[in-house]
Amino acid sequence: MADWYLYVIETDGQRLYTGITTDVERRFTEHQTGKGARFMRGRKCFTLRHQQRIGSRSLASKAEYAFKQLKRSDKLFWLAQGEIPFHPETGKLSITAAATTTPNHKQRKTQKAAESRLRHENSRIIQSGLEMTTEAKQDPRPYGTEDASFQAAGGEEGIKKLVDAFYKAMDTLPEAKRIRDMHDADLTVSADKLYRFLCGWLGGPTLFREKYGPIAIPRAHAHLDIGIAERDAWLLCMKEALKDQDYADDFKEYLMAQLFRPAEFCRTRD
Numbered sequence: 001m002a003d004w005y006l007y008v009i010e011t012d013g014q015r016l017y018t019g020i021t022t023d024v025e026r027r028f029t030e031h032q033t034g035k036g037a038r039f040m041r042g043r044k045c046f047t048l049r050h051q052q053r054i055g056s057r058s059l060a061s062k063a064e065y066a067f068k069q070l071k072r073s074d075k076l077f078w079l080a081q082g083e084i085p086f087h088p089e090t091g092k093l094s095i096t097a098a099a100t101t102t103p104n105h106k107q108r109k110t111q112k113a114a115e116s117r118l119r120h121e122n123s124r125i126i127q128s129g130l131e132m133t134t135e136a137k138q139d140p141r142p143y144g145t146e147d148a149s150f151q152a153a154g155g156e157e158g159i160k161k162l163v164d165a166f167y168k169a170m171d172t173l174p175e176a177k178r179i180r181d182m183h184d185a186d187l188t189v190s191a192d193k194l195y196r197f198l199c200g201w202l203g204g205p206t207l208f209r210e211k212y213g214p215i216a217i218p219r220a221h222a223h224l225d226i227g228i229a230e231r232d233a234w235l236l237c238m239k240e241a242l243k244d245q246d247y248a249d250d251f252k253e254y255l256m257a258q259l260f261r262p263a264e265f266c267r268t269r270d
C-alpha cells in the first residue's frame, strides 16, 4: 500500500495550501505548472513549507482535515516545529497539541489572561525605559511574515547573541536555578540547539532540522518537570536577554508574547 504524505505549500502573499499525495515532488511540480488545485492557479512563487509521511489515504485525509481546521498562527507554529503531531490512529492532532491549540473555555481564559499579563508587564517595562532601545527597524513587513522576525532579530548572528545572553541569564538569575539544574553543566549543545531552533521558528533557515532532525517542542520537553514557575523562569531569562539586544521595542514585545505559546506548550504539570 502506498504511503500518503501531507504537504503544505506557501504561495506568494503567504497563503498556505495543505494537500495530500503519494508523491510530493510530482504534486509540487503540478501545482507550479498550474495543474493543481484551483486555489493555486495564477499564483506564483511557491515554497514547499512542509511534508510529512502519514500512512494510509484515509488517515492522511483526516490529518489534512485536522490541519486545515487550525488558525493560521497555529499552522505556522506547527510548521516551525518541523513535525506535526498527528495521532497515528485518528489523524487528529495529538492530545497535547489538541489541548493547547484548541483550548476549552477555561483554558482559553487562563491563556488570554496570562498573555495579557505578559503584554502589560512588557509595556510597563518599556514605559519605564529601563532597557529598551528606541531605534526602530525599517522593514515594512509585519513580524511573522516571511523572514521579517528573523531579520528583526538580527539574523543568525543576532540570534546567537540573544541565546548567549539567555543562557547567561539562566546561569545567574536565582529564579532560574531550578531550570538551570535541568540542563547539562556545559551549555554549549543547549545553546546551539536553541539558536538553531529560533532561526527557523522566526522564519529564517531551518538550521535545527539540518543538524539534529525534526523536533516537536512539547515532545522535546515531555520528560522534564515543568510547571508555571519553570515556564515563567524560562521567559524571565529571555526577557533579561532581550535587555542587551539592539532590537526595536515593539519586536521585543512581540517576541515575548509569541514565546509565551511554546513555553506554555512545554508545561508538563500545573
Ligand code: HEM
Binding pocket: 179, 182, 183, 184, 190, 193, 194, 197, 212, 215, 217, 220, 221, 224, 226, 230, 231, 232, 234, 235, 259, 262, 263, 264, 266, 267
Ligand atoms: C518552559 C520552560 C522551558 C524549560 C524549563 C526548558 C528546559 C529545557 C531543557 C532542560 C532542555 C534540555 C533537555 C535535555 O537535554 O534532555 C531543553 C531543550 C530544548 N529546549 Fe527548552 N525549555 C523550556 C522552554 C523552551 C522553549 C519555549 C523553547 C523554544 C522556543 C525551547 C527550546 C528548546 C530546544 C530547541 C531544545 C533542544 C531539544 C532537543 O535536544 O532535541 N525550550 N529545554
